[in-house]
Amino acid sequence: MQLMKFNPTKSFFTELQAGQGHPLVIAGPCSAETEEQVMQTAAALKQQNVHLFRAGIWKPRTRPGSFEGVGSKGLAWLNRVKRELGMRVAIEVATARHVEEALKQEIDVLWIGARTTVNPFAVQEIADALQGVNVPVMVKNPVNPDLALWIGAIERMYHAGVTDLAAIHRGFSSYQKSKYRNVPVWQIPIELKARYQSLPMIVDPSHIGGKRDLIFPVSQKALDLGYDGMMIETHLTPDKALSDAEQQVTPDALKAILAKLQVRKTNYDDAELVNRAEELRLQIDAADHDIIAALGRRMALVEQIGEYKKLNNVQVLQLERWKEIFRSRGEWAEDAGLNHAFIEELYKLIHVESIRKQTQILDGDR
Template sequence: MKFNSRESFFAALQADPDRPLVIAGPCSAESEAQVMQTAEALKRQQVHLFRAGIWKPRTRPGSFEGVGSTGLAWLNRVKRELGMKVATEVATARHVEEALKQEIDVLWIGARTTVNPFAVQEIADALQGVNVPVMVKNPVNPDLALWIGALERIYHAGVTDLAAIHRGFSSYQKTKYRNVPVWQIPIELKARYQDLAMVVDPSHIGGKRELIYPVSQKALDLGYDGVMIETHPTPDLALSDAEQQVTPDRLAEIVRQLQVRKTHYDDAELANRSEQLRLQIDAADHDIIAALARRMALVEQIGEYKKQNNVQVLQLERWQEIFRTRADWASEAGVNPAFVEELYKLIHVESIRKQTQILDGV
């Protein structure tokens, strides 16, 4: 699968590829006046793409589910009168057809749709022979294959100006985020498809307006190409996702604060020093893997001992001791204990797998 370059996606939006792409607008189009008021403010800030939800898939019935097709005419007015590119979310073939009739410039597929290959294929079929940029949000749960599959379905319909939107993932654990970033998944996507434009949606990741700037900066530090930030004239009165929207003035402040890092070292001495440090990191990683191999060899010995003595694999008290002490050791060594806790969860899963194989005679 070969996407058009990110430069091509930027060109479709008449955006400078050397600056972050800025996509902004209300979570939901609530009224024609609200849409025009927001768009006029964002026009002055030279936002590249005006976004607004028309059909809003909500978790539970009874909440505001969007104004529907009526709102497409409002977006068309933004395009005609203000000369702005406009975008909206589509979830069905009918949505695609109606959006294209109103000359919507960019479509995006939401997280709840990405998770359903049948729905994505329906949208892809409706896009056959249509030259329109499409952005695809990650699925609700951290499943890279589903994300790639959705991109592939749209690509096979003939759409090559594609972008991925990272909006975070649902989690049963309580965190400071509305949707945890799980940064390694979009990093893996970008590593596989280096030409794919990548946009972060800090509004949905953070769920609170105070997290929008730090999440946006983190994404740019990781090489993302732009941001999609929900913007509303009076966020506290918004009919959907009020806590994660910002005013146009606050959006301008966030964009001004964002720093774009260089992709390479300019100085040969700095590049050489960096390479030396990378070699030392490689050596440290070799030591870590060797230590893991020694640990797993000991785990296998314990597994054999448990088999000989008919003892179950999971020893809860021992696991609790490991989980507690390793975090303490990490703190003493100046390493983030939360990171070490997550690392040992993975190590424990592998240890259980090995011992279970031994007991089952696999």
């Protein structure tokens, strides 16, 4: 199914930052805790020309008993931010009732969270509640690294008549140890952006990093990849926050982060640089051709080993060989100045494909 064709010249999100020369900035506390906290935080962020003030009203928590948000009464606080400070406001919605209550309080922008995106029934319920309503919607990636689910949630919003859409990349859950709270898996949002180039892409470095010292590097990485903006959780006293304390920053810290960020040019603006870049790209194409040819030769050898194993009734998986490949290839990578972890991941894919080919041969299904 073909996704909608976005028109960035008419997008709510692109118009928010039009002519400002810096990325879209969405900031505010993880959770609205008190009316005073909301107003004071919003006032501090208004001085920094933040485009959208965000605050969690309903908080989906993993286990009961933790702070799950102040609920509907917090909507009136955000409405006050609109009226008294003239700021646009955004909240997360997870049910049709959330949508209805948010619209009654004239909330400007809604977003669908990662725990909701993973459930097409819940997404459709929200889409049905938005039928005929002209409100911008941001869709966070699902908890697990599933591009189809992310696209499906965006499509459901579009088919409900929502045309002002943006995607939020907040990282993905992983069973592996990582310095991130939610690993970025950058190739998934890159693929989304490649398919739908005009879809505004916003990074959520707070949820990706899980720690405030990772907010700047994650934000800069996203800008380097052409993202349109960032959503950063900001709290007056982060260490006392009722939710996600470690990943929130003060308004002053946010100001320092934004001041350090560099926005790159979208392309080369000099003919000589364009020509040089094209020369390097041609060399990269040639190198890729060599890599693929080498992989073809390797897989031909793998098939020969598969035939030999079949002839001698030997099982496919040889654990010692598996261990030897990852040990030696990592060492070769370091000798060549390559990242050890990158080569390890690459050879996991190569070895899985090798096992698949050999299994087909042993099963007689070539």
